[in-house]
Amino acid sequence: MKDSQTVNISDQQVETFSRDGVVILRNMFSADWIRLLKAGIARNLAEHGERTRIWDRSSDGKYTLYDSDNWGRIDEYRKFVFESSIRVIASRLLNTSKVNFFFEAVFIRSDGVQFKTPWHQDEPYWSVEGFDTVSIWMPLMDVKKKSALSFVPGSHRWDKKFKQQDFGELNPDNQNDVYKVKFDSSWEPMPDIDSDREKFNVVSWDMSAGDCVAFNGRIIHGGSGQLESGKELQVFNTQWLGDDVKVNFRSYGMDPDHSDKMRHYGMNTGDTVDGSVYPEFNILR
Numbered sequence: 001m002k003d004s005q006t007v008n009i010s011d012q013q014v015e016t017f018s019r020d021g022v023v024i025l026r027n028m029f030s031a032d033w034i035r036l037l038k039a040g041i042a043r044n045l046a047e048h049g050e051r052t053r054i055w056d057r058s059s060d061g062k063y064t065l066y067d068s069d070n071w072g073r074i075d076e077y078r079k080f081v082f083e084s085s086i087r088v089i090a091s092r093l094l095n096t097s098k099v100n101f102f103f104e105a106v107f108i109r110s111d112g113v114q115f116k117t118p119w120h121q122d123e124p125y126w127s128v129e130g131f132d133t134v135s136i137w138m139p140l141m142d143v144k145k146k147s148a149l150s151f152v153p154g155s156h157r158w159d160k161k162f163k164q165q166d167f168g169e170l171n172p173d174n175q176n177d178v179y180k181v182k183f184d185s186s187w188e189p190m191p192d193i194d195s196d197r198e199k200f201n202v203v204s205w206d207m208s209a210g211d212c213v214a215f216n217g218r219i220i221h222g223g224s225g226q227l228e229s230g231k232e233l234q235v236f237n238t239q240w241l242g243d244d245v246k247v248n249f250r251s252y253g254m255d256p257d258h259s260d261k262m263r264h265y266g267m268n269t270g271d272t273v274d275g276s277v278y279p280e281f282n283i284l285r
């Protein structure tokens with residue numbers, strides 16, 4: 001599998017990412033990398049992590065599962081993060097030579113699942129804060145535009161605090177110890193994107209395995225799901241931190257909550273993230 005310090009991303013794509021907060025990147029990873037990540041997901045599903053969550057389960061047992069931060073125990077994830085060109089993609093889009101890997105997440109849907117991920121922004125849930133973030137969402141199989149993650153272009157620059165979905169409430173199996181995030185009335189209601197998708201210029205794309213969509217942690221996104229019968233979906237996502245990002249422990253809760261881990265390694269609100277805990281990569285430019 002080829003490790004590359006250069007990636008095929010044009011200046012125009014970097015500008016699109018900065019302006020819209022989202023950009024589609026085609027054909028970035030070979031079938032070998034996709035196979036490796038699928039093997040990692042098979043291991044992840046066989047040996048659940050402590051953060052594994054079921055968001056939705058239908059009466060016939062089909063489910064939507066979310067898990068995160070397993071790269072320490074799943075070799076395939078670690079190999080991808082450390083050896084593929086994913087870190088170079090992050091650094092190119094953030095226009096910086098140094099990036100920190102925050103965590104990976106997986107989103108697994110059984111075939112035909114209809115559950116749609118609620119519209120949300122990522123940063124309000126995180127134990128860090130900053131504009132310079134990029135999440136890279138990679139379906140490991142073909143996915144239709146109507147089932148892929150959707151975005152409201154430009155919303156990462158609105159500078160608004162929208163009230164987010166508490167994903168801890170999506171808990172059909174009544175799991176214990178799920179993260180809870182209590183957004184109070186000081187947060188503006190999330191706009192009703194589905195009532196007028198045209199007005200919000202909602203975008204999503206037909207995607208193939210090897211394509212990815214990169215987005216800023218402040219952009220409004222959601223809507224993935226609604227799979228056609230017989231179609232399942234496995235997504236591997238990595239989150240990357242750039243120059244202005246600082247630790248921020250939030251009084252209303254965090255999901256995933258890294259504050260114990262961060263405190264354990266001496267990080268507190270206002271600190272830069274420790275590159276020995278959140279791997280730091282210096283990319284030649």
Ligand SMILES: O=C(O)CCC(=O)C(=O)O
Pocket residue numbers: 107117122135137149221222224225235237
């Ligand atoms: O794949 C999904 O359904 C959700 C993805 C998402 O919200 C994210 O990557 O932040």
